[in-house]
Amino acid sequence: MDKKVVTGICSLLVLSACKPAEEHPGKAIWEETCKVCHSVGLAGSPKFGDVKAWSKRIARGKESLYQHALEGWGDMPAKGGNPALSDEQVKLAVDYMVANSSE
Numbered sequence: 001m002d003k004k005v006v007t008g009i010c011s012l013l014v015l016s017a018c019k020p021a022e023e024h025p026g027k028a029i030w031e032e033t034c035k036v037c038h039s040v041g042l043a044g045s046p047k048f049g050d051v052k053a054w055s056k057r058i059a060r061g062k063e064s065l066y067q068h069a070l071e072g073w074g075d076m077p078a079k080g081g082n083p084a085l086s087d088e089q090v091k092l093a094v095d096y097m098v099a100n101s102s103e
């Protein structure tokens with residue numbers, strides 16, 4: 001078989017094999033630390049998936065959301081109360097929540 005064709009078939013196979021396994025890197029972190037409040041809107045937290053509740057916050061800019069998640073804000077504890085998380089992990093969890101709470 002032509003080498004080009006073989007390479008083409010292989011890349012197709014790789015792509016389709018990768019697709020279903022793709023998961024947001026912030027999902028596991030969110031489920032571990034943030035879900036307890038943000039899945040139900042505990043303590044007045046903006047609920048996961050609530051586009052309306054998030055839109056005003058998102059409008060302020062991602063940096064503001066990151067900062068509040070990292071340092072705490074109102075009843076939002078710093079790093080969701082889990083200091084073991086790295087800044088990068090907290091930001092991934094914010095990204096995951098925002099991606100699922102905006103249009």
Ligand code: HEC
Nearest residue numbers: 033034037043044045057065068069074075076080093094
């Ligand atoms: C103990 C409950 C609780 C946990 C756990 C928690 N949050 Fe929150 N979060 C809140 C509350 C309450 C607010 C609303 C604060 C306010 O607006 O005064 C909030 C607000 C936020 C906001 C919006 C900040 C803004 O600038 O408007 C982000 C982003 C956020 N949380 C991210 C996270 C992430 C990421 C995690 C997990 C690492 C997490 N939260 C875990 C209670 C929690």
